[in-house]
Amino acid sequence: MKRKYLSWLGALALLASSSLSSSANATDYTGGRLTNTNISAAGVLIPDGARLLASQCFQCHGTDGKSTTGIDSLAGESQNELVSEMREMKAKNKVDLMHYQAKAYTDAQIQLIAAYFASISGGGNNDNDDDDDNHHNDDNDAND
Amino acid sequence: MNDLSRRQFLKNLSLGLGAAALPISFAQAAVIRPRVIVIGGGFAGATAAKYLRLWSNNTVDVILIEPNAIYYSPILSNLVLNGQRQVAQLGFKYDTLAQKYGVQVVRSTAIALNSASRTVKLANGQTLGYERLILAPGVQFKAIPGLNSNKVLHAWKSGNQVQQLRQQLQAMPTGGSFVMSIPKAPYRCPPGPYERACVVADYLKRNQPGSKVIVLDGNPDITVEKDTFNHAFTNTYAGIVQYVPNTILQAVDSNKKVAITSFGDYQASVLNVIPPHQAGGIVRKNGLANSSTGDWANVNPLSYESTAAQGIHIIGDSQGTGQPKAGHIANAEAKVCADAVLRLLSGAQPFQSPVTNSACYSPISADTASWLTAAFAYDPASQSMQLIPASFGASSGASSSNYRKMFEWANSLFSDTFA
Numbered sequence: 001m002k003r004k005y006l007s008w009l010g011a012l013a014l015l016a017s018s019s020l021s022s023s024a025n026a027t028d029y030t031g032g033r034l035t036n037t038n039i040s041a042a043g044v045l046i047p048d049g050a051r052l053l054a055s056q057c058f059q060c061h062g063t064d065g066k067s068t069t070g071i072d073s074l075a076g077e078s079q080n081e082l083v084s085e086m087r088e089m090k091a092k093n094k095v096d097l098m099h100y101q102a103k104a105y106t107d108a109q110i111q112l113i114a115a116y117f118a119s120i121s122g123g124g125n126n127d128n129d130d131d132d133d134n135h136h137n138d139d140n141d142a143n144d
Numbered sequence: 145m146n147d148l149s150r151r152q153f154l155k156n157l158s159l160g161l162g163a164a165a166l167p168i169s170f171a172q173a174a175v176i177r178p179r180v181i182v183i184g185g186g187f188a189g190a191t192a193a194k195y196l197r198l199w200s201n202n203t204v205d206v207i208l209i210e211p212n213a214i215y216y217s218p219i220l221s222n223l224v225l226n227g228q229r230q231v232a233q234l235g236f237k238y239d240t241l242a243q244k245y246g247v248q249v250v251r252s253t254a255i256a257l258n259s260a261s262r263t264v265k266l267a268n269g270q271t272l273g274y275e276r277l278i279l280a281p282g283v284q285f286k287a288i289p290g291l292n293s294n295k296v297l298h299a300w301k302s303g304n305q306v307q308q309l310r311q312q313l314q315a316m317p318t319g320g321s322f323v324m325s326i327p328k329a330p331y332r333c334p335p336g337p338y339e340r341a342c343v344v345a346d347y348l349k350r351n352q353p354g355s356k357v358i359v360l361d362g363n364p365d366i367t368v369e370k371d372t373f374n375h376a377f378t379n380t381y382a383g384i385v386q387y388v389p390n391t392i393l394q395a396v397d398s399n400k401k402v403a404i405t406s407f408g409d410y411q412a413s414v415l416n417v418i419p420p421h422q423a424g425g426i427v428r429k430n431g432l433a434n435s436s437t438g439d440w441a442n443v444n445p446l447s448y449e450s451t452a453a454q455g456i457h458i459i460g461d462s463q464g465t466g467q468p469k470a471g472h473i474a475n476a477e478a479k480v481c482a483d484a485v486l487r488l489l490s491g492a493q494p495f496q497s498p499v500t501n502s503a504c505y506s507p508i509s510a511d512t513a514s515w516l517t518a519a520f521a522y523d524p525a526s527q528s529m530q531l532i533p534a535s536f537g538a539s540s541g542a543s544s545s546n547y548r549k550m551f552e553w554a555n556s557l558f559s560d561t562f563a
Binding site: 051067097 | 178195198199200201203204472475476479480483486487489490491495497498499500501503515517518519521532534535536537539540552553555556557559560563
């Protein structure tokens with residue numbers, strides 16, 4: 001069972017750098033995500049822009065992080081866990097596709113992406129450890 | 145309500161005119177919803193249609209205009225050539241987009257756009273109004289003197305052409321030459337032509353010993369994954385692949401299968417010409433291909449809105465942001481566009497810091513593959529998408545583990561786009 005981490009203060013601080021402001025009276029066609037902060041059913045803060053940044057992971061990890069293949073789901077992963085995995089891959093020089101991808105994002109963006117996935121409940125195959133080639137930190141034998 | 149009065153009604157709403165000021169027949173605000181039309185059902189268009197519905201909680205009507213009932217993915221299509229995939233396995237229908245997401249799929253072709261009245265005229269006689277229009281027509285090939293693409297196949301848009309090229313390859317005489325021409329960049333799928341050279345060589349090595357693959361590249365060098373492809377050409381397929389850079393195709397004798405180039409004539413047993421690319425016809429005919437070369441559409445990369453026409457967005461291979469032309473990143477662009485369109489419909493501005501990414505696996509043989517990845521971020525200073533250098537990487541050569549991952553990647557992308 002995964003714990004949901006709330007990082008309100010961290011995420012709110014990130015919002016200060018976000019430049020979007022919605023017009024007050026406009027109809028919101030964005031599924032309620034246009035307002036700067038949004039609390040998901042899982043009780044996780046979804047800052048503005050988080051969904052769009054996270055959606056760049058969907059091509060491989062499935063729509064909303066719910067994988068349809070052997071690639072890991074990200075939906076429902078804890079925010080802290082996702083952040084630490086991404087930071088680890090950012091820091092390492094490894095010839096691995098996700099290690100390059102991780103380097104595309106600032107720490108602030110990683111927080112937003114992780115907040116989004118943490119807000120989605122129920123991934124398909126988060127922990128298929130029998131297929132660890134598809135794990136992001138598939139070089140973690142040293143610390144396992 | 146017809147499309148024009150529908151648009152005026154929405155305009156009045158956005159200007160804050162109360163329903164009380166409107167005739168009774170217009171007092172149905174609850175049922176009037178913004179409409180976005182998407183033209184083209186490839187990776188870009190299908191993704192945009194899906195996410196406009198998903199991210200608006202179905203509060204925006206989305207019409208997808210696409211003439212074909214089935215989209216055949218160019219991704220993985222080279223594997224048809226060496227017999228590792230069937231064309232039928234690469235086909236995707238629009239049923240899921242329609243049934244699961246409520247996208248209205250209209251099987252027709254757009255024949256005229258009117259950006260002033262915001263209407264699209266279709267070949268089936270319909271005229272449809274829109275609040276926002278998204279064009280995702282893919283690429284169109286440029287003419288080459290003498291080239292008849294029904295005889296000298298491109299096989300660069302998957303489907304039947306790939307099946308036919310497979311058949312030509314199977315019918316090739318032993319000791320024959322498969323000659324292929326690669327256009328100058330930018331073209332669709334940067335590693336694709338080199339990947340094709342490899343899988344054709346793989347087929348010939350196993351089935352037609354003594355046959356050759358001659359790669360006539362319009363570029364000065366292998367454009368991506370140079371180490372991997374160079375290794376494949378000079379080691380894995382040593383004596384089979386002959387790579388000739390800087391070779392501009394000037395004309396083709398389509399009956400005799402001769403490529404006439406800046407380096408002389410190449411007689412082929414099977415000739416495969418991938419012609420130079422430009423934006424889709426609907427983009428060019430409507431004055432939207434306003435890049436410096438006139439080939440591509442300049443857009444604001446925060447929304448993919450054309451810099452030439454308000455309310456028209458261009459995503460995928462036709463856009464001219466400098467991002468690669470390929471399915472995975474077309475999906476990425478479509479999400480940025482869909483998010484921006486929904487914000488614009490809501491009277492807000494697009495998200496100011498989008499990131500897009502490209503990833504792809506390339507088969508090198510029947511059981512090995514390589515990969516390439518890159519990400520792009522919006523740079524406010526240049527108002528353009530810029531490659532993030534640290535995100536740009538490639539596999540060290542080809543491996544069987546990558547071959548397996550290639551199908552996971554492709555199936556995930558197919559699913560995120562069409563299901």
